[in-house]
Amino acid sequence: MEISMCVPLATDIQAVGAALGRAAMPGDMVMLNGPLGAGKTTMTQGIARGLGVKGTVSSPTFVIAQIHHGSSMDLVHVDAYRLESIEELDALDLDTSLDISLTVVEWGAGKVEVLSGDRIEIAIERPQGANAGEDPEDLFVDAPRMLTLTSYGCRGDAFLTALLADPDVLALVEATESTRASLEQPE
Numbered sequence: 001m002e003i004s005m006c007v008p009l010a011t012d013i014q015a016v017g018a019a020l021g022r023a024a025m026p027g028d029m030v031m032l033n034g035p036l037g038a039g040k041t042t043m044t045q046g047i048a049r050g051l052g053v054k055g056t057v058s059s060p061t062f063v064i065a066q067i068h069h070g071s072s073m074d075l076v077h078v079d080a081y082r083l084e085s086i087e088e089l090d091a092l093d094l095d096t097s098l099d100i101s102l103t104v105v106e107w108g109a110g111k112v113e114v115l116s117g118d119r120i121e122i123a124i125e126r127p128q129g130a131n132a133g134e135d136p137e138d139l140f141v142d143a144p145r146m147l148t149l150t151s152y153g154c155r156g157d158a159f160l161t162a163l164l165a166d167p168d169v170l171a172l173v174e175a176t177e178s179t180r181a182s183l184e185q186p187e
Helices: 010-023 040-051 086-091 136-140 153-164 167-184
Strands: 002-007 029-033 065-068 074-079 101-106 119-125 145-152
Touching: 002 010, 002 167, 010 040, 010 145, 010 153, 010 167, 029 040, 040 074, 040 101, 040 119, 119 153, 145 153, 153 167
Parallel strands: 029 101, 029 119, 074 101
Antiparallel strands: 002 145, 065 074, 119 145
């Protein structure tokens, strides 16, 4: 199953994340993909809020993986950007917490799919400036992003269905569909 939605503000990215956290069950996995500054960590901060995590959630770029304790379950936050082999992934020993936590992986495409056939992958697209996003100022602009959520496996489908039941998420999906429909109308 696949859905797309426009998220106009960083707070909307966090709201979708919080809904993901509330809809998650132990063993779920979310893979976040997108360019630098797309909003992957911002989404994870929302997920943490939805799980009842107290404290700061930042990108685990240099430590690769962090565990945050939530009121409903733990959040395992992984940054796979620096991972170059299956051996490095295996060394993180993620399979020990996979069944009891929500695992969120940034930069995981082509690297962590082996962890779970049941997951949601979220592609985050952000506008880019004249230098194709290389200008540091481009990274901090609160500009609309497009989220494309794709579910894999039975649990991934159920997870995405539960997410769509959230009123904030449903409103963003409906607004996106309405905008698309109005753009497709002939004049």
